[in-house]
Amino acid sequence: MSKVKTYLRKNDRVMVMAGKDRGKVGKIISILTKRNRALVEGANIVKRHTKPGPNTRGGILEKEASIHLSNLMLICPKCTDPVRISRKILEDGTKVRVCKRCGEAIPTEAK
Ligand SMILES: [Zn+2]
Incomplete structure (x- = not known):
C-alpha cells in the first residue's frame, strides 16, 4: 500500500468525519503510517472478548480501533x-501547518 501524505501528527486534536463516531473529537494516540490509519483517543471503540490467561482475568476489553487518515480532520485551536x-515554509526552512480559514499556524506538539 502506498503511503498517503498526511499533515496529522501524534497528539493532534482531530474530529472523526465518518463512521459511527462521526463528529467525535479526540487526540491522536498514534499514527500507523504504513496502514494510513490512526488511533484516536475515545473514538471507534471496539469491545474485545479476551480469554482468561495466566496474567489476565479475561472478559471484555475496550480498545480504540484505528481510523483511516482520510476520515480525520485537524481541529484549528x-x-x-x-x-x-495548507503548508507553509518559513524563512528559516521550518515547515508549518496553516489553517486555511483563519491563517493561523497550528503547531505540532513535540514528542
Ligand atoms: Zn483556524
Missing part, C-alpha cells in the same frame, strides 16, 4: 472547528 490545512 483558534477556530475550534475541523479545518482544511
Whole structure:
C-alpha cells in the first residue's frame, strides 16, 4: 500500500468525519503510517472478548480501533472547528501547518 501524505501528527486534536463516531473529537494516540490509519483517543471503540490467561482475568476489553487518515480532520485551536490545512515554509526552512480559514499556524506538539 502506498503511503498517503498526511499533515496529522501524534497528539493532534482531530474530529472523526465518518463512521459511527462521526463528529467525535479526540487526540491522536498514534499514527500507523504504513496502514494510513490512526488511533484516536475515545473514538471507534471496539469491545474485545479476551480469554482468561495466566496474567489476565479475561472478559471484555475496550480498545480504540484505528481510523483511516482520510476520515480525520485537524481541529484549528483558534477556530475550534475541523479545518482544511495548507503548508507553509518559513524563512528559516521550518515547515508549518496553516489553517486555511483563519491563517493561523497550528503547531505540532513535540514528542
Ligand atoms: Zn483556524
